[in-house]
Amino acid sequence: MKPRFEAIAWRAMRYSGILLIPLAWFHVYLQDVIVGVHAIDINYVAVRLANTGWVVYNFLLLAFAFAHGMYGLRQVSFDFVRSERGRRNVSILLLVLWLVISLIGAIALIGGARPELITH
Amino acid sequence: MLVYLKIFRYNPEAGRSTPSFDTYNIEAQPTDRVLDLLEHVKGHVDGTLSFRRSCAHGVCGSDAMRINGRNMLACKVLVKDVGNEITVEPILGLPVLKDMIVDMEPFFDSYKAVMPYLVNDEVPADGKERLQSPEQRERFDDTTKCIMCAACTTSCPVYWADDQYVGPAAIVNAHRFIFDSRDQAGGERLKILSDHGGVFRCRTAFNCTEACPREIHVTQAIAEVKQAITG
Amino acid sequence: MASSASPLKTTATGYATYQGREGHYAFLLHRLTGLGVLLFLIIHILDTSTVYFYPELYEHAIALYRSTPFMLGEIGLVFAVIYHGVNGLRIAVTDLWMPKRWAIQTQRNAVRITLAISVLLWAPAALWMTYNMLLHNHGINLLPFIGTH
Amino acid sequence: MVQHHQHEVVIVGAGGAGLMAALYASRSADTAVLSKLYPTRSHTGAAQGGIGAALGNLEEDHADWHTFDTVKGSDYLGDQDAIEYMCTQAVPVVYELEHMGLPFSRNPDGTIAQRRFGGHTNNETKKPVMRSCYAADRTGHMILQTLYQQCIKNKVNFYDEFHVLDLLMRDGVVNGVVAVELATGDLHVFHAKSVVFATGGHGRVWEVTSNAYAYTGDGVAIAMRRGLPAQDLEFFQFHPTGIFKMGILITEGVRGEGGILVNDQGERFMERYAPTVKDLASRDVVSRSIFLEVKEGRGINGGRYVHLDMRPETVNKYAELDGRTGPDGKPLIVTGEQLLSKVPDIVDFARTYLGVDPIKELMPIQPTAHYAMGGIPTNFHTQVLADAKGAVVPGFFAAGEVACVSVHGANRLGTNSLLDLVVFGKEAGIKAAEYAKGADYKPLDEDPTAFTREQLDRLLAGKGGEKIVTIAEEMKMKMMDDVGVFRTAEGMHSAAEKMRELRSRYLNVSVDDHGRRFNTDLLNAWELGCLLDVALVTAVSAEARPESRGAHAREDFPQRDDANWLKHSLAWLDGDQVKLDYKPVTITKHQPMERVY
Numbered sequence A: 001m002k003p004r005f006e007a008i009a010w011r012a013m014r015y016s017g018i019l020l021i022p023l024a025w026f027h028v029y030l031q032d033v034i035v036g037v038h039a040i041d042i043n044y045v046a047v048r049l050a051n052t053g054w055v056v057y058n059f060l061l062l063a064f065a066f067a068h069g070m071y072g073l074r075q076v077s078f079d080f081v082r083s084e085r086g087r088r089n090v091s092i093l094l095l096v097l098w099l100v101i102s103l104i105g106a107i108a109l110i111g112g113a114r115p116e117l118i119t120h
Numbered sequence B: 001m002l003v004y005l006k007i008f009r010y011n012p013e014a015g016r017s018t019p020s021f022d023t024y025n026i027e028a029q030p031t032d033r034v035l036d037l038l039e040h041v042k043g044h045v046d047g048t049l050s051f052r053r054s055c056a057h058g059v060c061g062s063d064a065m066r067i068n069g070r071n072m073l074a075c076k077v078l079v080k081d082v083g084n085e086i087t088v089e090p091i092l093g094l095p096v097l098k099d100m101i102v103d104m105e106p107f108f109d110s111y112k113a114v115m116p117y118l119v120n121d122e123v124p125a126d127g128k129e130r131l132q133s134p135e136q137r138e139r140f141d142d143t144t145k146c147i148m149c150a151a152c153t154t155s156c157p158v159y160w161a162d163d164q165y166v167g168p169a170a171i172v173n174a175h176r177f178i179f180d181s182r183d184q185a186g187g188e189r190l191k192i193l194s195d196h197g198g199v200f201r202c203r204t205a206f207n208c209t210e211a212c213p214r215e216i217h218v219t220q221a222i223a224e225v226k227q228a229i230t231g
Numbered sequence C: 001m002a003s004s005a006s007p008l009k010t011t012a013t014g015y016a017t018y019q020g021r022e023g024h025y026a027f028l029l030h031r032l033t034g035l036g037v038l039l040f041l042i043i044h045i046l047d048t049s050t051v052y053f054y055p056e057l058y059e060h061a062i063a064l065y066r067s068t069p070f071m072l073g074e075i076g077l078v079f080a081v082i083y084h085g086v087n088g089l090r091i092a093v094t095d096l097w098m099p100k101r102w103a104i105q106t107q108r109n110a111v112r113i114t115l116a117i118s119v120l121l122w123a124p125a126a127l128w129m130t131y132n133m134l135l136h137n138h139g140i141n142l143l144p145f146i147g148t149h
Numbered sequence D: 001m002v003q004h005h006q007h008e009v010v011i012v013g014a015g016g017a018g019l020m021a022a023l024y025a026s027r028s029a030d031t032a033v034l035s036k037l038y039p040t041r042s043h044t045g046a047a048q049g050g051i052g053a054a055l056g057n058l059e060e061d062h063a064d065w066h067t068f069d070t071v072k073g074s075d076y077l078g079d080q081d082a083i084e085y086m087c088t089q090a091v092p093v094v095y096e097l098e099h100m101g102l103p104f105s106r107n108p109d110g111t112i113a114q115r116r117f118g119g120h121t122n123n124e125t126k127k128p129v130m131r132s133c134y135a136a137d138r139t140g141h142m143i144l145q146t147l148y149q150q151c152i153k154n155k156v157n158f159y160d161e162f163h164v165l166d167l168l169m170r171d172g173v174v175n176g177v178v179a180v181e182l183a184t185g186d187l188h189v190f191h192a193k194s195v196v197f198a199t200g201g202h203g204r205v206w207e208v209t210s211n212a213y214a215y216t217g218d219g220v221a222i223a224m225r226r227g228l229p230a231q232d233l234e235f236f237q238f239h240p241t242g243i244f245k246m247g248i249l250i251t252e253g254v255r256g257e258g259g260i261l262v263n264d265q266g267e268r269f270m271e272r273y274a275p276t277v278k279d280l281a282s283r284d285v286v287s288r289s290i291f292l293e294v295k296e297g298r299g300i301n302g303g304r305y306v307h308l309d310m311r312p313e314t315v316n317k318y319a320e321l322d323g324r325t326g327p328d329g330k331p332l333i334v335t336g337e338q339l340l341s342k343v344p345d346i347v348d349f350a351r352t353y354l355g356v357d358p359i360k361e362l363m364p365i366q367p368t369a370h371y372a373m374g375g376i377p378t379n380f381h382t383q384v385l386a387d388a389k390g391a392v393v394p395g396f397f398a399a400g401e402v403a404c405v406s407v408h409g410a411n412r413l414g415t416n417s418l419l420d421l422v423v424f425g426k427e428a429g430i431k432a433a434e435y436a437k438g439a440d441y442k443p444l445d446e447d448p449t450a451f452t453r454e455q456l457d458r459l460l461a462g463k464g465g466e467k468i469v470t471i472a473e474e475m476k477m478k479m480m481d482d483v484g485v486f487r488t489a490e491g492m493h494s495a496a497e498k499m500r501e502l503r504s505r506y507l508n509v510s511v512d513d514h515g516r517r518f519n520t521d522l523l524n525a526w527e528l529g530c531l532l533d534v535a536l537v538t539a540v541s542a543e544a545r546p547e548s549r550g551a552h553a554r555e556d557f558p559q560r561d562d563a564n565w566l567k568h569s570l571a572w573l574d575g576d577q578v579k580l581d582y583k584p585v586t587i588t589k590h591q592p593m594e595r596v597y
């Protein structure tokens, strides 16, 4: 049932957004402001990804932010793609992108950083 | 006061197939309506200038246009409200046919698509009125005021891009029946409005509410319909 | 023959020239920041994933992030995330729990407040990030009494 | 290019009357509705006050009382059989509107809300009765919307923005209309078995008017050009309080709440004209008083207007002087807020158009042309009449403001027009369909658009350089001055002469726009022709009536003259000449009496 989907997505957009305030803001404040890119390197990442708490946190962030963002992009693109067919294609494309990129992110999260592979 | 009036012109029949502007300097009273200025130009300067109008006091919905970049009724805005440099353009998002005249058919089609009429064939046995309490009546009072001027729909950024979107005016008119205690087709209307071109296209840009000359709380009405759908 | 400008052109004209009020600009900024953050997020997921798939590349990536243009972008990103969040909260809360507040004066004020809160939350972060950028990339220490980081 | 269509019933006009007719005709006959405006733009949408029907929801009321009030209001010129029919039908038809979905305001018990209105009384106590059924202050808007919605539901055939220019007849039988499609400029011939005219009024004849730009008397003029008469055109209602220059209506309610009229010297002049009821005298009396003040140089700054004062301090001061008291017996004291809540729309109009806050400042007002009591003569089955003997024109029907049944006689009561629309609109729909079912398509003339083309081509070819606006301005000013609220033989005579002059100058107008698409320039010019025809007939019919009755008020003949003039006028326009005839008023129960309130 397509219509049902739009309605659920509308609510999901709002709830996920609210959830993202603590999740995304804390992440951004911590990494970009408090720690800062100059203090971040692969070892820093490795330490963090060894901690289950941080992995779960990053999982949540990945799941919610990315789903929220991709659905938002779908809405934006529907403004410009008006045919039923075009919209189906866009939806499929975004769905695939979402799955693939999420998968890549998820594998990396579980696998953790592998600084030992650096050869120089 | 002297008004510097800039008017959008388009009339392929008369060789003006690229939209352009004509300018006029007009002596006007601060209390003149912008519609009066257009009438002045049409009557005294250039009879080919075309626009729709009828009631001249904001109740028939004929003359929504973009005045200084914002949708208004030309008959409900005075010179002193917009200053002495005035630019008049057709509303956005509907095909322009001639000068200020746009093709209203898509707009009325969207309106017709939401079942804008009462569905209920049961009448009291004594042939008298169906009862409705003042509170039930008040519930949908705001959205009964719509004059279908299209100022809202053509101010909506989503509608500019997506003509599949039914637009705020249609939703306002659906709202008027969805919340009427006498109506029996609320479910069907909600179903239509939960589809791709329905309420969930609205991004709460709020231009519609700002543009409505009847001061209808358009965005609120849309939100109420969204809530009715998502339960 | 009607003059039907393409929807893209109509939209561009509308976005750029329609004299909407607060809500119009809030919408545009929300959309812009949402898309901006999403773009960054995609890149970020992919580049961070290299710590597992191709760690060597991660070092290059981080080096790039440390450059001045990227750091400036990062300051913008922080604003985007903050503004999009505060404004999203305005929308979500009004939509879900108080649709009556979709009233003209209320929303004009709410949008202004949203923007004010965003700037307030962003300013300290932006200053701190600028300080760090100048310090690390240009050797300028604006706050010598704090010592080096 | 000429396009041809065939529909059993063709309805011209999509206001209250046209849409009601459409709903009924389309039930049994193939029906088309033509309108020069999108239906929802029709002027019915401007009506505020309400629709009269003796529902008796709040207090005792009877259709008989409504009938008598209407007869009396008409200054006994209304036809009593038609009035009785209308007032009796009022009750079921209002329920019917409710069933269609009209959102009437409600009483606490859930029934349709009703309020008092001028001239509507309890016949026993003579006190005002609550008879006007209303939907906030947007009753006309709601009627128009509801009827249009029902038409959509019932898939009525609309031809929107089709401007009708001619009525087709053959051997005295109506068989179609010619219209121009605004979007393309193409002419369309509509071959029909019956035609209903519901084109509204012609208030644009006068300079200051509450009427829409579209109110150009097309229906009456078209009929007259086809040799049919117009009835009672000398009776045109002026509402006393229109916004200065713009004419936008300010409801009587403002004075009902205690507002008063003042002249340049700050004097409450109504005391002189109507010592007992003062500012609440009937519409015609108040309009005449304002006119006299202005004429004697006591308009504000010597101008053409006076002030309407509804500031609380004024209202309270005169309430005390007049001895008006509240329910508790104490002098009436109102606050600005209370006034605002009673007439919100008026406050909005005053703020928007005058930049005046009526709670703190004075509103400049002047009488405004408002409603045509006269029009195309019909019987109460809406069949158009061809002569004083009552011969019907087969296949031709009219309803609404364009028609003269006559239920309003010399003066219409508030709320009775909306009622007229729905009652006779419905009747027209039923009768037109009935007629169509029993008739064949009468063959069209060989070249049905010839007369239309002749009119348009002449306008398009005009090189005389007369401007439409110049002629229109002169017509409006002259009619305002001399065939307005107050009339003299001399004035009306010079007005008729002036109209003849303008009609000959009209032959020299030239239009700027020679295109086809949305040539509103050409159509404005054509509409001006209609206005001039109606104006001439109005002036001549008025001059010919040496009495004062209802809205027709003469300085030189201040009395009503039932012995000689209790009759309807019928006017035929032939070139420059107006031929007049008269027919008796139908009187059933109520013999004429002096009209006092």
Ligand SMILES: Cc1cc2nc3c(=O)[nH]c(=O)nc-3n(C[C@H](O)[C@H](O)[C@H](O)COP(=O)(O)OP(=O)(O)OC[C@H]3O[C@@H](n4cnc5c(N)ncnc54)[C@H](O)[C@@H]3O)c2cc1C
Residues within 6 Å of the ligand: D012, D013, D014, D015, D016, D017, D018, D034, D035, D036, D037, D038, D039, D042, D043, D044, D045, D046, D047, D048, D049, D050, D051, D140, D162, D163, D164, D165, D198, D199, D200, D201, D210, D211, D212, D214, D218, D219, D249, D370, D371, D399, D400, D401, D402, D414, D415, D416, D417, D418, D419, D421
């Ligand atoms: C400000 C104001 C307030 C009023 N308030 C009240 C009130 O409270 N109560 C009350 O009872 N009455 C009131 N009236 C009077 C009443 O509203 C009108 O008399 C009535 O609405 C006329 O309705 P109609 O259907 O005859 O015409 P309209 O509703 O005006 O419709 C005319 C139709 O004819 C069409 N038309 C005209 N010419 C042509 C043509 N040549 N070709 C094709 N189509 C054509 C138009 O497009 C339009 O659709 C008020 C009037 C005014 C001006």
Ligand code: HEM
Residues within 6 Å of the ligand: A013, A014, A016, A017, A018, A019, A020, A021, A024, A025, A065, A066, A068, A069, A070, A071, A072, A073, A075, A076, B202, B203, B204, C030, C031, C032, C033, C034, C035, C037, C038, C041, C081, C084, C085, C086, C087, C088, C089, C091, C092
């Ligand atoms: C910080 C907390 C966030 C909140 C409260 C939030 C809230 C919202 C809300 C309520 C909407 C829906 C707007 C609408 O439907 O009208 C939305 C749209 C959107 N969001 Fe977020 N969001 C947040 C974070 C993010 C993040 C991190 C991203 C990027 C990945 C993002 C990308 C988007 C996009 C692309 C849209 C669509 C914009 C549009 O339709 O114009 N949001 N957001």
Ligand code: SF4
Residues within 6 Å of the ligand: B145, B146, B147, B148, B149, B150, B151, B152, B153, B168, B169, B172, B211, B212, B213, B214, B215, B216, B218
């Ligand atoms: S909601 Fe307001 S702006 Fe929109 S069509 Fe109706 S009256 Fe016009």
Ligand code: F3S
Residues within 6 Å of the ligand: B155, B156, B157, B158, B159, B167, B168, B201, B202, B203, B204, B205, B206, B207, B208, B209, B218, B219, B222
């Ligand atoms: S402008 Fe458009 S996005 Fe929604 S709030 Fe109004 S319909």
Ligand code: FES
Residues within 6 Å of the ligand: B052, B053, B054, B055, B056, B057, B058, B059, B060, B061, B062, B063, B073, B074, B075, B076
């Ligand atoms: S002319 Fe009727 S709304 Fe402006």
